[in-house]
Amino acid sequence: MELIVISYSQDINSEHELLISLFNAGLENFHLRKPDYSVEDYKKYIEIIPEKYHKNIVVHKYIDLFNEYNLKGVHFSSENKYRINEFNNLQIQKSISCHNFHEILNLRGFSYAFLSPVFDSISKEGYHSNFSSDELTAFFQKKSIPAKVIALGGISSENINKALSLGFDGVAVMGALWNNFKNDNNIAKTTSYFIELKRKCQQFARTY
16 A cells, blocks of 8 residues: 655755655655745755655656656646646656546546545645545446545544545555644654554555
8 A cells, every 4th residue: 555745835844854764764655745846946855865765756846857866756736737748658657636536537647646635634724525435435446447546635544544445545644744743843753653654554455
């Protein structure tokens, strides 16, 4: 089961120190999403991260950076979907943001899709779940879903098993991890929380 960490949208004290700790603890898929960053800001952020972990980074917004820094892949959202065809023949990890089942069923050539919001968002006030458990269960019973589907929105240690049991191929975590770190800057505590999430994903995969 895939466990993805998405960066906090704003900067946080000791953010890179925590991120390196998460990579050391087994983080393999990190989505770098900073909406207000310039391309130079993105470059500076990536260059602080040891080069050996660049292969674990998926970049949002300035997607050409994947080649410059040998990154894991690129993510498409409403902001850059017009460039999808440019990447059709590239053998890299490609992901995309979706907000309904129809969008997912019409995908071609993507490694996985984020479906959100699955639960009420932790990081975005007023961003409520858009799907019932029955709707999700019925959707995942289809035999022709063209990409892996990752649960996004409100994912935490308390509901990660529920998300996976509904049929998702993995989860993406953001607010549950970064909000607490923003308040206490406790790298060891937040890394332990990540390890707990990773353990639950691994246990679920072994069980099912």
